[in-house]
Structures are given as structure tokens and as C-alpha cells.
Amino acid sequence: MSTPAAEQPLSLSRYPETLAVVRLPAGAEIPTWAESSSVFSITATATETSLVCAGRSVPKKARHEKPLTAFAVDGTLDLTVPGILVRLLNPLADDDINVFVISTFDTDWILVPTAAADRAEEAWRRSGHTVAPAVPV
Template sequence: MSEPATHHLLRYPERLAVVRLAPGAEVPEWAESSSIFSITATADGTSLVCAGRNVPKKVPHQKPFTAFRVDGTLDFSLTGVLVGLLTPLAEDGISVFTLSTFDTDWILVPTGDADRAEEAWRRSGHTIAPATPA
């Protein structure tokens, strides 16, 4: 059996929100882009990940979250990437919200748990660095 893969993660400084909108909802004007801006629409509803600063209190949401991105491009043939990254967090009781793009995976953790998440990953052999502005 081979050793589990380790990954380098980048930590983003913005405070993010995960927002629930109605099915078919338009993106609201208050939804500000950040290091990650994601819209996921299904027949049951629309989820939005955006900067948390202007989300109205009356809109169903959770915040603040801190985003970590797996550095580099992940090949579609790779298996177990998220399992390897999420298991240490689950063992430490840290909840997550995950997203995948064509190139990589993003893991959002409650901002109050971000430092604990980093420590859990380091204990598992992963590395973390601050994301640098593009």
C-alpha cells in the first residue's frame, strides 16, 4: 500500500459567506466577488459563495469562512485528494464546505477553525502558505 499523497494548500485572507437563494435566482447586486466566487444552481435552490461583507442579514447564509485552495492543477485521474484533506479535519471536528473547479479543489472552513485546520493538515504532512495576490 502506498503512502497517502500530501498537498500544498494556499490560505486566502477574505472572509467568505455561503448563501442560500431560491431556485433560479439571479445573482444579487450585493454579492461581491472574492478569491472564489461560486454559483451552484439545482432544481432545489441556488448556493452562492461570495465575500461576506455585504450579505444582508435577512438572506439565509453562514459566515465567516476561510478558503484554502489545493495549489496547482489536479489531474482528473487522481483519486482520494479530498479524502486525504478532509479526514484530518473530520478527526478534529472541523466542519467544511467544499468546491471543485476544473483545475483544483477548494475547502472552506469556519474562520474560527482556520488555524486548527492548518495544524491538522500539517500533522498529516500537508503544507500551507498564504495566497499571494495575483
């Protein structure tokens, strides 16, 4: 009997760049210092603009959190399969590792404090998932 897709172990890739999450005012233009990296995301709402970018050029005066390490779920995820993020976030919550999550059409990205990245890998491995260094595209 095969394991349902919602229960199969997942494979993640760990990206080497140091990232930052930056809070900008609502409607803000993207600053010139914002550099793209393995993941570059802009999320705008009526109350704020959040930016995920390379951490190296973020000014100290900007409201931000860094350093962060990104992990991406490998492959294209089926949007109809429930519980994928829960399966990945529960082991981190159990180890008191905070996260910042970004979902794209194809996959999910989980950003953790760089100081906790190795612990995150171990938590996922204990849960049956695999983690490997990202392969440059």
C-alpha cells in the same frame, strides 16, 4: 521508489478574505450585493441556488453561513487521481471541523469556519501537508 501521486503530501494556500455561503431560491438571480473574492461560485440545482461570495455585503436577512476562510489546493489536480479530497477532509473530520467544498476543473477549495482556520492548518500539517498564505495573482 517514488510515492504514488495519490499519497504525496499536498500544498494549500490560505486566502485572507472573509467569505459567506448563501442559500437562494431555485432560479434566483444573483443579487447586486454579491461581491466576488478569491473564490466566487454559483451552483444552481432544481431546488436551490448556492452562492459563495465575499461576506462583507451579505444582508443579515439572507440565509447564510459566515465567516468562512478558503483554502485552495495548489497547482492543477489530475482528475484521474482518486482520494485527494479524502486525504484533506479526514484530518478536519478528526478535529470536528466542518467544511464547505467547491471543486473546479483545476483544483479543490475547502472553506472552513474562520474560527477553525488555524486548527485546520494544524490538522493538515500533522498529516504531512503544507499550508501557506495565498500569493495574490
